[in-house]
Amino acid sequence: MWKKVIAAVLLISLLTVAIVQAVNKQTKEPEPASQTAASQKGPAVGSMAPDFELKTLTGETVKLSNLKGKKVMLNFWATWCPPCKAEMPDMEKFHQEVGDEVTILAVNIDPQLDVQAFVDEYKITFPIPLDTEDAVNEEYKVLSIPTTYFIDSKGIMQHKFVGSMKYKDMKEQVGKLK
Known part of the structure; x- marks a missing residue:
């Protein structure tokens, strides 16, 4: 019972x-669909670029907000990524041409791998910040690499380019920045 x-x-x-x-x-x-989509896309073009501070491959510290007054090309890449490898020679050529007029920050998202060997192989001379905690990658909601943000001198994101860029793309997008 x-x-x-x-x-x-x-x-x-x-x-x-x-x-x-x-x-x-x-x-x-x-949650509204538009809000869900926005949260997955990362910061919107036309908004202030989220600030971050990272150590570069050479040990220097770079903080995005310290670059106000300069045009910034913020690129996210990895050593194993074929499209990233394809765009690096053009990025270096562009860097050599524009000098201090544009700051290129190529944020590496796989710093546990041999980034220095990659930099040496491609003879890269622009700064390579290392996203060791994956925090900046998460903040910018980078889903596909390479992804590049073009940020104007006021710190406003003016364009987002997903995929491998050619030299002409870099020149065109930076030419639109103020």
Whole structure:
């Protein structure tokens, strides 16, 4: 007899929990689709670029907000990425041409790999900040690499380029910056 009573109590308890959870799921308001999409896309073009501070491959510290007054090309890349490898020679050529007029920050998202060997192989001379905690990559919601943000001298993101860039793309996008 006691076994039947205990079994009935357990069964009623489980049904109650299931009903409460089902009701709670139905009463929760879903996040608007536009808000969900925006949160997955990262910072919007036309907004202030999120600030960050990272150590470069050479040990220097670079802070984005310290670059106000300069045009910035903020690139996210990895050593194993074929499109990243394809765009690096053009980025170096562009860097050599523009000099101090534009700051190129090529944020590496796989610093556990041999970034120095990559830099040596491609003879890169612009700064390579290392995102060791994956914090900047997360902040900018980079889903595909390479991804490049073009930031004007006021710190406003003016364009986002996803994929491998050619020299002409870099020149065109930087030419639009103020």
